[in-house]
Amino acid sequence: MKKIVTYVCVALFGAVALSGSLQAGTDKELKAFEAAIKEKYDLKVKAFAENDADTIADKFYSEDVVSVDPSGKVTLGREALRKEYEHIVPTATVSIESVHTFVDGDAGWDWANFHVTPTDPNEKPFTFIILFLWAKENGEWICKGDQYVVGEL
Template identity: 50%
Template sequence: QAFRDNDPEPILTRFYSENAISTGNTGATHIGREELRPVYDEVIGAFVEIESFNTLVNGDAGWDWVNFHVTFPPEANLDPFTFKMLFLWERIDGEWWSQGEMYVLGEFEISS
């Protein structure tokens, strides 16, 4: 919904923990919500679909391998792309927060 509303704030403050770490396909690392903000400001006008490939939970920790599909409105004149992404989760006071992710270009094959 945040992507459709062009509003990165819910992603940054209700999805990511305060000190989340994100490392992307170029090797750049962003630590904390404020360093993540410019990343989401760049893609917030895109349509994002997250497709889970493999999810594991062990107590208060979890991880989720996903396909992170990104497409753009036609007027953006940008090619769609997909990341293979690994989200890392921690349950804090009963709520799940993303502690970060790593991603590379590509796509997991998911059988129907």
Template identity: 45%
Template sequence: MFLAAASVVSLALPAAALSPSAIAATSDQAIGDLPAASPANAAEFRRQADALYRMKEKAFADTDAETIINRFYAKDAVSFGPEGKPIMGRDQFREDYERVVKIANVRVEPIRSHVGADAAWEWANFYVTPKDPAQKPYSFVILFVWAKKDGRWVCGGDAYTPGQFAKTP
């Protein structure tokens, strides 16, 4: 999760998708805000996501990689950092988390989310405090991707880079 090597992905689009007529057909209107979630769905997402973030924070504090791997992330989750090397699935997550839970504690600060009926994403500050007091704390800007399965929000993966969102008013 915290270290990766570079990779490049290319996407091939049909020429018709990029034609001026296809682009013009989408709309001449500026795109506004994303549609808002129903208040009940947004509240339930917030409740569940916050509980999962606290669980993940506690698992780091307890050096418990298995809780993160099996109860926070979906079995087929994907994660990648600034180097672009994807970590995919439980085996690769286990390799990574067994190492990182030993060296740091974390805190997740949600900043901005978009919640749909069965999918959501959330931007957050991910604060890392090394367990070695000689090392300095740091933070990531992280994007969590969520899906609802049987009424339960599950993290399908994340993407992160060093940095921090400004505090929101």
């Protein structure tokens, strides 16, 4: 399983690195995508503020989501991710800064800075570089996966 995840990640990051040479969607398509994912980001930020892991699991992520954390741990599926967020959400507030966005048809991705401010005043804020993978399903953009590392774009 770990080898498969490694190969998928290498392929994914290779595709992202080549994205500048790929045919992207139109400016209109990009603007619509950026607006749609901003709504999703705002929803996620609000859910953190309200300690609402269910909204994150049910309205931000797809049923078949794949999430990879900085240690390489893979979380598969909405229910497994919900359990992770139930522990994470009470510990921080967040903001999301979109940095580089790509869309073509019903698929897109967004490189972002995911800023985390722990609720414990003794802990320092930090940032993740995160890659969100998006698909349009039934007319709505939904996050199909993410991978993140500590750092900032």
